[in-house]
Amino acid sequence: QVQLVESGGGVVQPGRSLRLSCAASGFTFSNCGMHWVRQAPGKGLEWVAVIWFDGSNKYYADSVKGRFTISRDNSKNTLYLQMNSLRAEDTAVYYCAKEELVYFDYWGQGTLVTVSS
Amino acid sequence: SYELTQPPSVSVSPGQTARITCSGDALPKKYAHWYQQKSGQAPVLVIYEDSKRPSEIPERFSGSSSGTMATLTISGAQVEDEADYYCYSTDSSEGVFGGGTTLTVL
Numbered sequence: 001q002v003q004l005v006e007s008g009g010g011v012v013q014p015g016r017s018l019r020l021s022c023a024a025s026g027f028t029f030s031n032c033g034m035h036w037v038r039q040a041p042g043k044g045l046e047w048v049a050v051i052w053f054d055g056s057n058k059y060y061a062d063s064v065k066g067r068f069t070i071s072r073d074n075s076k077n078t079l080y081l082q083m084n085s086l087r088a089e090d091t092a093v094y095y096c097a098k099e100e101l102v103y104f105d106y107w108g109q110g111t112l113v114t115v116s117s
Numbered sequence: 118s119y120e121l122t123q124p125p126s127v128s129v130s131p132g133q134t135a136r137i138t139c140s141g142d143a144l145p146k147k148y149a150h151w152y153q154q155k156s157g158q159a160p161v162l163v164i165y166e167d168s169k170r171p172s173e174i175p176e177r178f179s180g181s182s183s184g185t186m187a188t189l190t191i192s193g194a195q196v197e198d199e200a201d202y203y204c205y206s207t208d209s210s211e212g213v214f215g216g217g218t219t220l221t222v223l
Contacts, residue, residue, distance in 0.1 A: 035212065045160065045203050047212030059210045062118060095159060102207055103150040107159040
């Protein structure tokens, strides 16, 4: 069965960096676009970034453009999110999600990132 | 930037029909998809491509879209359907969620 397991969250000071990982299994990872979606405490879902199946294209929400980088290693079935220059408003649960056509059919359980001094 | 607008809350009694709307200028050209999120859990897909239902989702969940509005309908809402519901669509290659609607069934 499809599994997506995020890791790498934690508490980080403003201005610092963090890298999230999402380990995928149960499907052909190299055939699927992958996304990051986040949810601030008590708030709604916010789309963050997408990477195409082969890594050839990447798109970002305006709120993270220039600070976050999405990448993938198809040989390791792993998705990444490099987060630089972190701000308090980046505090959220970060989910990775598998793309099916133009929607997400599977989500991970999320990893919490807290940006605080 | 592109926006999808949902009502913050909808309330129905058990057995009644709940309707949650999602409006957006691009919806005549783009699909709407719907996610259910219960407290402390990851979202779950309940409707995709405006009106298709994953096999594991109960038949009481249905979707439709007309013009700039998509609608999620729960016919005969159950207490276990209490959750936050989000519509999702795309604008160019970027994703966008509606603000979410809290469904109360009591």
